[in-house]
Amino acid sequence: MSRFLTEDSERAVVITGEAGLGKTALIRRLSTTAAAEGWQVVHVLGMEIEQPFAMGGINQMVIGLRDYVPGLDDRDRAVLAPVFGGEPDANVSALPMVMALLNLLTVAAQTRPVLLVIDDKHWLDSISAAVLGAVGRRLTHPRVRIVAGRRTPHESVFSAVGWSKLELSPLDAESSAQLLERAGPPLTTAAKAAILTAAAGNPLALAELPRGADQIDDAGTLPLTDRLVVAFGRRLGQLKPGVRADLLRAALDGVAVGAHATNRSRYVMRNPQPAVDAGLLVVNSLGEIEFRHPLVRAAVIHQASSRQRRDAHRDLAALYEDVLVRRATHLAAAATAPDQDVSDLLANAAQLSIRRGGLAVAAEWLRRAAELSTEPEGSATLFADAVYFSARAGRHDEAQDLLGSTETGEEESPSAVMANAYLAFHGDGEVISTHRRVLDMLDRADTLDDETVNRLVNLLLSITNYAGDDEHRQRTNDVVDKIDTRVDPVILMYRTGITDIVTAAGYVRSVLRQYVDRLPLQEPRRVMQLAFPAYCVDAMTDFRVPLNEAYKQVREHGPSIDAMAMGCVVMFDLMAAGHWESAQQIGEDGLAMAQRAHGGELLRHHFLAYLGVLAAWQGELETARRYAAEVTEWSRPRGLQMYLHVTQRIAVRIALAESDYEAAYQAAIKVGPPGIFPPNNVQVGDDMLDLIEAAVQTGRLEEARAHTAEAVRLNLAEISPRVAALTLAISAMTASEFEAGDLYEAALTHSGIGEFPFDHARIALAQGMWLRRMRRHTEARAALEFARETFDRLGARPWAEQARGELRAAGASAKRSLGDAETLSAQERRIAELAATGHTTKQIAAQLSLSARTVDNHLYHVFPKLGITSRAGLSEALHQLDSAVGA
Template sequence: MGLIGRDDELASLRAHLGRPGALLVVGEAGVGKTALLDEFAREEASKGRRVLRAGGAHFEAEVAYSTLNQLLSPLGEPDRLELRVALGFEIGPAPQRLVVVNALLGRLRALGPILLVVDDLQWADRASAEVLGFLARRLAGTGVSLLGSCRPGFDLYGGVHELELRALAPAAARTLVHRRFPDLAPAVRRRLLAEAAGNPLALLELPTALDGDQRRDFTTLPPVLPLPERLRPVFAAQVRALPDRCRRAMLLVALGGTTKPVEDDLAPAEAAGLVRIDATRARLRHPLIAAAVVEASAPCERRRAHAALAEAYRDVPERRARHLAESVTGADEETARELESAAHASLRRGDAIGAVAALTRAAELSTDPVRRGHRLAEAASIGADAGGEPAVASKLLGDARRTGCPDSLPAAVAAAHLLVNAGGDIPTAHRLLAATIGARDDATDPDLIEALHSLLLVSWWAGTDQAWQTFFTLLGRLNPAPPEELRLVAAIFSDPARACREDVAALDALIAGVRDGEDPTRLIRLGTAAVFADRLPALGGPERHLVQTGREGRGPARRHLGALMHLGLDGFLAGRWDEAWTLAEEGLALCAEHGLRFYPWYFQYVRALIAAGRGDTAAARKFTDELLRWAVARHAAGITHFAVHARALAELGAGDFESAYRHAARLSPPGRLLPHRPTALWSALDLVEAALHTGRTREAAAHAEALRDTGAAELSPRLRMLTTAAQAMTAADTTARELFEAAVSTPDAERWPFELGRIHYAYGVRLRRLRDTPAAREHLTVAHDLFTALDARTWRDRAAHELRATGRPQSLPATTPYPLTPQEREIAELAGAGLTNKQIGQKLFLSHRTVSDHLYKVFPKLGITSRAALRDALTHLDRALPAA
C-alpha cells in the first residue's frame, strides 16, 4: 500500500530525478520525510536503479565521515587511497575535502545510474555534510542523483533545491487514521485529527496511548491527549530540560493557549525550537510537544494552569467554564452551572460533541443528584440526536437513569432516538415520547420544545393519522402559544398541500434571515419545512456550509446528514443528478461511520429517484424494494410513502403504466390528496400520467382537479407548473394547448429540467395527436434535449420514438447520441441484406438467440416493426445522424 496523501510530493521527486543538483525534502519532525524517502527509494529500486541509503545520527555527529561511511558501505572497500583514509579503511593524513569529493564522484560514476538517499542531514557529521554539499553541485551529467531530508534551518552549503513537506491534508489524515485505527469512535477520531494537525507521527502515535474506554468514548478523554510511551524519552526529555518557569509558561500554552504570553519565560523553549511566538500568542512547533508538556507536569500544576487560563478568559464564557471545570476538585455546583451554559452555547454554534462533553463534566461536578441526572440525560439526548454518537449516548442515558432522575424529557428524547436507531419500531418511540410529554404545557420550557420537535420527526416517520393527531393535540396544549418556528415547521412539514399563504410567507421571512454558520439544529429544522414548501434553493448556501464543516470534523453528524439529504433532493429536482448521487453516497458512508443504522433510508430514496430518472429500472426497483421491506419491519409508514413515490416514477420510466398507477394510487387514491403525505403532492403528476396511459381518464381528471383544489400551486412556481400540467393533460383538446403553454412558460421553469422535459413531452404527444406536426416536433425536440442532457435514457428514447413518428427523424439535434451500438448496427445491416438470424450468428460467432435479442432492441430504436423496413430505416438514420 502506497503513501497516503503524498502523490504530489512523489511526483515532484520523480520530476527532479535526473536534473542537475540535489533535492532536499525539508519538514518538521514527524511530518513524514523518512516515509517519503523510503517510498521513493523502493519505487526507484523496483525500476532497476541502484539505491544507496544513509541517515544522520546524534551519537555519530562527532565522528568524521561516519554518514559517508554508512552510505558507501554496500560498495565495499574503495580503491582510491583518499577514500580509504576518509572512510577509515586505512590510517593516514586527513585528505582534503575536494580530493574526497572527486574520488567519490569517480567511483559513483563508474557504477552507472545511482540514487543516493541521505535522511536526517541535520544530524550528519560535518565532514560528510561538506562532502555531500560539494558533490551536490557536481552531479550534472554523471547519472548520480542525491536526495536528502532535513529539518527547517539546515543548509547543505547551498546549490540544492528544496521541497517543503507540509502536514497531511485533512482528507488524507482522516484516511490514514481510519485505516490504521478503525476501532476509534468517530468523535475520538475527530479529536485526534484536531490535535495532530496533520502530522503523521502524531496521527499514528497518539492513538496508541489511549485505553479501550478512551477509544470508544470521547467524554473520557483528557484535555490534552496523552504522550505515547514510545515517544516519552524523546519529547519529554526536551521539556524537562527547560527551566521551571519556562515549563509553567509552556503548560499554559499546551492547555489552551494564552493571549498574553510572557516572552521572557518562553525564551528557552523558543531557543530550543519547541515554541513559536508572534504578536498575539505562542504556538507549539509540534503537536506532540503539548502532550510532553502535560506529561512533565504534576496534577496540581495543571490545576493551577487551568485556573490561570480561566481568569485570562474571563470575557470568553465558554473557554472560561471549561478551564474552570478542570481547575476544581470534587463537586462544585457553581462551576457546573457555568459549564452547562457553555454546553448550550457550543450546541448553538454547531459543536454537539463539545456540548456533550461539557454536560458530562458538569454532571460530574453536580452537587444535586437530580441535576446530575438531568445533565447526563441532556448529554445523552444531544449525543443521540445532533451528535450522531449512539454508543456514547446509550452509556450516558444509562448513567442518567442510575441517578434516579424522574420522567426526564431529555432522557425520553435520547431513548426514542436510540430505540429508532437500534431498529425498534417507530410507534413505540412515538408512544414513549408522547407519554413523557404528557400534560406538560409550558411553552417556555426548552426541554419540552425540544421533545416536541423530536415527536414531530417521529410522527413523520410513523406517517399515520393517529400519530399526527397525538402530536397536534400535545402542541395545542402549550401555553402560551408554541414558538413560531415549531408551529410553522409543524404546519408546513406535516401537510404542505394545505399550508396557508401566511405560514409560507412567515417561513420565507425566517429563511431570509439564515446565514452561513447558522445554528445547525435550527437550519435543518427550517430546511425540513423548506423541502416540502419548495424553498430548498434559498437554503442551499448555508446547508452547503454545514456540509463542509461536517466534512472538516467541525459539525454535528446528524445535522450534516440532514443537509446532505436536503441538498441531494434539491440536486435531483434541479437536474444535478451526479452531484445528488455523490451526496447520497457521502450520506451512506457517514451513517456507516457513526453507526447510524436508521438514517440510510434517506439516501436510498435519493438514489432510487435518480435511478428512476435515468431509466435504470432494475436498480430503482431494487432500492425501493429494500426500502419498503425495511420500513414495513419498523412500522414506518411515513417512509413507505417515499419508497412508493420513487417506485411509481421508476415504473413510469419503464413504460409499465399499470404498475406505476398502482404505486401512485397506493400513495394517494385518485381524486384525493391525503393529508400528512407530502410525497403525494410530488407524485400527483405521476398518477395523472399513469391513469391516462391505462385508460383511466376520469381518475386522471379527478386527481388533477384535487391537486388544483389543494392550492398547492400557490406554494411555489414548480408546484404551479405541475398543477397546470396535470390540468393540461386531462383537459379537452380545445383548452389543453393554452394550459400546456402556461405550464412550460412558468417563470424559471428551466430550474426543474426533468419535470419540464416531461411536460414538453406530454405537450408534444398531444400536438401530434392533433396533427399539428411542426409544433409537436418543436416540443418533442425540447423534451429530447432535456432528457439527453440529464442522461434520462428511457425518457429520451421515448421522445426520440415520438419524433420519428412525426416523419422527420432528421429534426433530432446533431448532438443526439447514435442510437445503435456497433454490434446492433452490424446485425441490423446483415439482417437488412436478407441474412437469417442463424446466418448472422455464424458470421459474427453469436448464437441465433443473441441475434434475435439484438434485433428485438433495434426495431423500437429505429421506429420499425419488421426486417423489411431495416434497410430504409438505416439509410434514413444515417442522413439524420451520421454514424459515429
C-alpha cells in the first residue's frame, strides 16, 4: 500500500478480511498519507442503516466532488441528476452512470490527484455497489486511485473482478503476543493465554478483550465488548430462538459442531443451515461445520443469558456419562448450589489434568470444586490444593487472591504457609524467611496430613539447596530426620545437596532402580523429581527419554514453574551429553517462559547461570561474564549461595578458555580449596578436574596431588562411573611418568566417560599434552586429534584451538595421516582385528572378557589413530598399517 499512490501499475484496490483485521485502519493511514501529499481524498462510507437507500454510496461520492460537477457536459450532469434527488422517477442506467462518474473523477483530477476511499463497501446499496465496482474496473486516469474495504464473509452485489486485491490475514502468534503486550495493562498468564486463543490473531480482539480480562469465568470464557459483539455476533439476532439455542449448545461443547467431529464434541446441531447462511458457521475442508472464528463462538455464549447457559451445560453433561472431564465441567457450570457429587467429579477431573501437566486449569477446577463441596473440611483441602497448584502454574496473583479469600483466622494455615513460601521463593528468591516459615510449620508435623508434610519437605529441601550454606542444611536435616519415615523416598533424594554426596549417591541409585520399569506410568512432575537426582549421580540413561516427553507435555500447557523447573533439568542433561545447541534453545525458552509466568525470577536466574556456563565452554566469554554478573548481582543480597557457586565456576571456565591458569586456579580455590571437598557438592567431578588442571598448569603439583589423594581417600568414585573416570583422570594428571600412561588409558576407556564428550575430550587433551612431553609424538597426535574433533563438534572453540596448538607442537597439522597410526596397543589391535572381520561389539566383549562399553571406547580411540571414521574402513586401514610397518 505504501507504493499505491506513487506507482502506476494499480489504480483500484479492494482490501478484504474478517472484521477487526485492520482494513479501516489501513485505509485511514493511506488517506492521511495522501492528504499530506496533496491528494484530494473523497470518502464513501457504507452503513447498514442506509443500505436500503438507493444510490446512497454514489451520493456520498458526488457530494464530495460537487465543485467539479459544473465541468461536466450536459449529458453527464443529466445522468447524475437523480443522485442529487432531482427527477426521482427517472430510470437509472448503470453504464451511463459509470461513465459520468469516471468523467467526474477526470475533471477533479485536473487540479489535484484524487483518492476515492470506500470503506465498509459490503454495506453499500446494490446500485452503488454495482456502479462503483464497474468504475474501478474501467479506471485508467493516472491521477486517480480508488481503495475500498470489504468485510468477509459477507454477501454483496459488489464484484471485485478487475480490481487489485489485498487480503488481510490474522496475525501470527508472535505478533499477536507483541500487540497484546502493548494493548493495555499487564495481564496474568492465564488471561494472556485466554485472550490469545480467543482472538486468533485478530487485532481488534487483541485490543478489546483485555478490558474484560478480570472477568474470565471458570471455563475461560471472555466477556466481549460492544464493538466485538457488533463485529462477530451482529447476525445472531436474525436467527430464530430454537436455532440460537442449538448454536449455544454447539458453542459450549467445542469449536466443531458437525457429526464428523466426534473426537472433539458430541453435540450435533439439528439445523445448522440458518447459521451457515448467516455467516456464523462455515464448512471446513473436511466437510465439518465449525464456527467461522473463535469470537463468533464467544459472541454466541456472551449473548446468552445465565439461565440459558446453565440449561445448555446440563443438557451437554448427559452426552458425556463416560468422559470424566467433560461431564464434570459441564455439571459444574450448570450448578447453582453446592453439590458434593459434582464437587467430587470436578476434583477427580483436576487430578487427571495434573497428571497430564495442566496445572492452571486444574487449579481452577479445584477452586470450583471447593465452592461446590458440602463438607467444610473437604472444601478447605480443595482450596489449599487450588492455591498450591496455582502457585506451581506460575499464577501467583490467583494464588494470592485465593489465599485472601480463605484465610480468616489469626494463625496461618499450612496451605497459606506453603503458598506464601512458594511464591516468595520462586518469585523473589527469598530463602531466609521462607526457610524459617516452612521449618516452623514442620515443627507441627504431627498435626498435618502426610500429603501436606511431603509438600512442605519438598519445598524445604529446595529452599535449602538454593541457600547452599551449612546453617540452613543443619537445621533442615534436624527437622527432616524426625519425620523421614513419613516422607516419600523420591523427595528424600533431594538431600543429595544437603548431606554427604557419596553416601547419598548410593541411596539415590537404589531409589531410582525401583522406578525404572514404572516410568511410563508416572505423571510429568514425578518424572522430573526422579530425573534431577539421576542427573546428579550421572544416571540419566533410563530417564532421558521419559524426561523429554514429560517436558514436552508440560510445556504444551504454557509457561509454569513446573515447566521451567523441568526445562532446567533437560538443559543440564543436554549440556552434559554434548548437545549444546539444543541446551541453549531450552535455556532461551526458559528465559522467555520466566518473562511470561508471574513469579519465575528464581528459575530465570537459573537459566541465566547455566547459559553463562555454556557460553564459557563455547568461548562466548563476554556473554558468559555478562550473565555471571547479572546472576551475582541478584543472588548475593538474597544469600543464594548455589547461584554464587555457579558464577564462580563460570569464572573458572572463562579463565581456562583464555589459558589464564593463574586466574583459573584462584577462582577454583574459591569453590573449594585444595584437599577440601564439601560433602554436599553435587558438581564435585567438574570442580576437581578444573582445579587440578589449573594447579598443574601453574606448577602447583603438590597441591594438585594433595587434592587427588583426598578425592581417592573419600572414595568419590562411588558417586558415579563418570566421577570414577574423572578421579582416574586427575590421578593421571598428578602421577609420575611411569604411572600416568596407564591411568590415562584407564580414564579414557572407563565405561562412565563415554556419554560425556566434553569431559572425555578434556581428558584426551591432557593425555595428548602429557604424551607430547614424553616425546611420544605419534600417540600424542592420536589423542590430540580425537580431542580436537570432539571440541569442534561440540562448539568448544577455546579448547579446540588449544588442541590445534598442541598438535602443531607435536609436529602435525590438525589433519591426521595414516602413516602415524602404527602405535595401536595390543588390546586395541586385537579389538580392531575382530571388528574388521565382522564381529559385533557384544561378540568382541564376550571373547575378550570386556564390557561392551569398553570395546566401544577402544574403537572410538582406534578410528582416529587409523584415520578412519567407521568400521567399514578397518580392514583396509590395518592392511595399510602392516604394509607401512613392514616397509
